Amino acid sequence: MNSNPLTPGSASENWLELRLQQAAPAFPYPPTPDIAGNVRRQLERLPARPAHRAALRPAWLLALFLLAAAALFAIPGVRAAVLEFIQVGVVRIFLVEPTPTPTASAPTPQPQPTPISSLLNLAGETTLEEAIAQSTLPVRLPSYPPDLGPPDYVFLQDYGGDLLFLVWTDPEDPGQVLMSLQSFGPDATPVNKWYAQQMGEHPLEMTEVNGSPAVWTTGPYLLELKTGDLEMRRILDGHTLIWSEGEITYRLETHLTLEEALQTAHSLEDAR
Amino acid sequence: MERSEDAAATETALIEQARSGDQLAWENLVRAHQEPVFRFAYLLLGDSAEAEDTAQETFLRAYRHLHKFDSARPLRPWLLSIAANLARNRRRSLGRYWAMLRRFYDTSPAAHDHSAEEHSLQHSEAQQLWAAIRRLDQTDQQVLYLRFFLEFSVEETAQVMGVAPGTVKSRLHRANGRLRTVIERDFPGIREGIET
Numbered sequence: 001m002n003s004n005p006l007t008p009g010s011a012s013e014n015w016l017e018l019r020l021q022q023a024a025p026a027f028p029y030p031p032t033p034d035i036a037g038n039v040r041r042q043l044e045r046l047p048a049r050p051a052h053r054a055a056l057r058p059a060w061l062l063a064l065f066l067l068a069a070a071a072l073f074a075i076p077g078v079r080a081a082v083l084e085f086i087q088v089g090v091v092r093i094f095l096v097e098p099t100p101t102p103t104a105s106a107p108t109p110q111p112q113p114t115p116i117s118s119l120l121n122l123a124g125e126t127t128l129e130e131a132i133a134q135s136t137l138p139v140r141l142p143s144y145p146p147d148l149g150p151p152d153y154v155f156l157q158d159y160g161g162d163l164l165f166l167v168w169t170d171p172e173d174p175g176q177v178l179m180s181l182q183s184f185g186p187d188a189t190p191v192n193k194w195y196a197q198q199m200g201e202h203p204l205e206m207t208e209v210n211g212s213p214a215v216w217t218t219g220p221y222l223l224e225l226k227t228g229d230l231e232m233r234r235i236l237d238g239h240t241l242i243w244s245e246g247e248i249t250y251r252l253e254t255h256l257t258l259e260e261a262l263q264t265a266h267s268l269e270d271a272r
Numbered sequence: 273m274e275r276s277e278d279a280a281a282t283e284t285a286l287i288e289q290a291r292s293g294d295q296l297a298w299e300n301l302v303r304a305h306q307e308p309v310f311r312f313a314y315l316l317l318g319d320s321a322e323a324e325d326t327a328q329e330t331f332l333r334a335y336r337h338l339h340k341f342d343s344a345r346p347l348r349p350w351l352l353s354i355a356a357n358l359a360r361n362r363r364r365s366l367g368r369y370w371a372m373l374r375r376f377y378d379t380s381p382a383a384h385d386h387s388a389e390e391h392s393l394q395h396s397e398a399q400q401l402w403a404a405i406r407r408l409d410q411t412d413q414q415v416l417y418l419r420f421f422l423e424f425s426v427e428e429t430a431q432v433m434g435v436a437p438g439t440v441k442s443r444l445h446r447a448n449g450r451l452r453t454v455i456e457r458d459f460p461g462i463r464e465g466i467e468t
Contacts, residue, residue: 016448016451016452016455017448019397019401019462020401020416020420020448021420023396023397023398023401024398024401024416024420024421025398025420025421025423026396026397026398027315027396027398027399027402027421028396028398028399029310029311029314030314030320030323032306032307032310032311033310033324033327035302035306035309035310035324035327035328035331036299036300036302036303036306036331037299038324038328039298039299039302039328039331039332039335040295040299040302042328042332043295043298043332043335044295147361148361149361149362150361152361169357171333171354171357171358171361172333172334172336172337172340172354173337173340174353174357174434
């Protein structure tokens with residue numbers, strides 16, 4: 001055993017940095033392949049890809065939604081205007097009667113993808129490994145889309161029961177959320193409020209995942225999570241597939257199509 | 273490694289041409305940056321084929337999202353940040369695969385031989401250092417690769433990692449400290465080399 005350990009601040013620290021400076025640039029990399037040629041051939045084969053999907057979404061959808069939401073929150077007794085609700089697992093989807101909306105002077109904000117910064121203040125951030133070890137919920141990961149990989153952020157929260165929140169960011173723009181998957185235990189009581197009138201004729205679609213009833217909602221809409229004194233509201237721009245399997249309820253927020261979202265839901269596998 | 277004003281102007285012009293659909297302009301940019309992108313991916317992934325796929329995907333994605341890039345900024349840090357993210361996702365996927373294999377082999381009486389893998393890496397000082405660095409977390413690895421292996425400036429490293437230059441310096445200091453610990457514990461040969 002050497003009696004002169006490489007302690008911080010010692011001469012050996014400088015030696016290590018010096019050795020890195022001298023040796024690392026000489027690292028024997030494999031020859032760089034002809035990536036430029038491969039990229040050119042790929043580009044020649046591929047059709048022109050549309051711009052970011054969020055940019056294709058009509059701005060008026062969000063504009064109308066925001067106006068309606070503002071009106072709904074401002075008018076006393078608006079909560080009595082609920083027509084009915086649909087329940088999937090612990091999630092309730094409320095259908096709300098339309099309200100008169102002043103539209104003339106309203107600004108028209110552009111829909112934006114969810115910035116990851118809006119999620120980083122969530123409590124319970126952990127690692128996938130820790131979540132697997134600690135969660136009372138099964139930790140299941142999608143294998144579709146094929147290039148998705150594991151989540152970039154993992155949150156494990158206590159909303160009465162466990163709430164597991166997996167977030168994938170956009171590889172080209174890591175500041176934006178690409179997809180998220182929430183799993184709720186049977187004791188959690190999230191409420192998904194969604195205002196149907198502003199979303200077109202068929203904004204809510206009944207479907208199924210692994211034989212269980214499921215609901216597909218198209219955004220934007222308001223998500224409200226409530227349990228006891230805790231409350232969280234978020235305006236979501238993407239679409240959501242909601243289904244339950246056994247005692248677990250899943251919410252998949254995504255810009256994928258319904259068909260792709262179903263494929264994602266069917267691809268969930270236990271990560272343990 | 274800082275780019276000259278002429279090189280910057282040329283790059284900006286090529287980016288603008290590529291944005292307007294000129295694939296030849298993009299090919300020229302790929303050729304100019306393919307080596308550091310491939311090498312960075314190789315350092316992060318440790319596999320030539322994986323690094324090639326990652327580098328290729330990096331340039332394809334960058335091309336598709338070129339409209340979001342500020343052409344007044346140097347292209348290389350943006351490309352490497354995309355590559356780092358793709359490599360991280362790819363490595364996590366590989367990690368799950370290897371973890372599954374490890375669980376299988378750990379329950380098998382004929383456990384695999386770690387020493388063979390390490391022995392094959394001890395051909396050069398740089399490879400030994402790389403093997404030690406690969407024991408660190410991804411943030412430590414990235415800052416060491418960018419600064420010492422790819423010889424990026426602190427400012428350029430900061431751009432790739434999306435942090436302030438001061439943060440790069442503090443991360444370097446911490447990464448060096450953790451690297452020393454790994455060397456002491458698992459790679460005493462490197463330390464002896466340092467002390468002789």
